[in-house]
Amino acid sequence: MSIIEGAIRFMHTGFNEHKELFNELKQAQNPHTLFIGCSDSRVVPTLITQTLPGELFVVRNVANIVPKYRLKDEFLATTSAIAYAIIALNVENIVVCGHSNCGGCEAIWHPKKLENMPSVANWLRQLDDVKHEIQNSDAPLEERAWLTERLCILQSLENLRTFPQVKEREEKGELKLFGWHYIIETGEVFSYKNGEFILLNKEQK
Incomplete structure (x- = not known):
């Protein structure tokens, strides 16, 4: 079609x-949740969360990256959308959702593929710390993809907390932050809790 x-x-x-x-x-x-996801066509926020129109305020970019909070004289699409969701819409939850087989996360390991996409290469520089952490670890090569995707999610959660309103509302118990890793081929969603990603269940509300 x-x-x-x-x-x-x-x-x-x-x-x-x-x-x-x-x-x-x-x-x-009046959405209850800000959903920050990858632009990947296989990731469909309303399908994953089984929500109706009006429930999710959605921000999507390459590799579901949340930049650190900053104020600059430039166009800050993701930062502006996050601020709007928190301040104007007063959302109750923020979900950062990464996914398996993420092309953006994989691209940081193959910089030559980005030679004709300088804007994408520059955007993915925000994952340099993730890349360095993995390079300095003992992680097996076959685990590198999932590790990159999950560390990207954790970095975005950390960066969310650099937004003054996020930190303040989370500390007051008015805002919940979630880090999800969606597995395309199985439909499973793993949620970060107590230092690890575990399969989402009803107790993780």
Whole structure:
């Protein structure tokens, strides 16, 4: 199906399934969660979380990276979206969701592949600390991909806490942060808790 055919089908059938909901949402949104994920086409936030329109405020970029908080005279897309979700929308949760077979995470190990994509190469420089940590570890080569993806998630969680409003609201118990690792081929979601990634379960609300 083409994207045009999909849009037409949505207008005629898909929209009607949630017509009342869209009518409620026409004036304002009130999402409960900020979902920060990779731009990868295989990662579908609403499908993974089984949520409806209006529940998630979504930020997506290459390798689900959260930069450290900063104020500069430049266009800060991810930083601005995070600030808007926290301050304007007052979300209750923030999920940083990485995934298996992440091309962005893998690319840091193959810089030649990024020679014709200088903007992507520059963006992924934010994972230099992750790369150095793995290089200085005893991790087997076959575990490098998952380790890169998971350390990227943890770094993004750390960087989230450099946002003043995030740190303040988390300390007050008004905001929960989650680090997820989604496995494409199995549908499993591992959540970071108590120093390790464990398969998501009902006790991890």
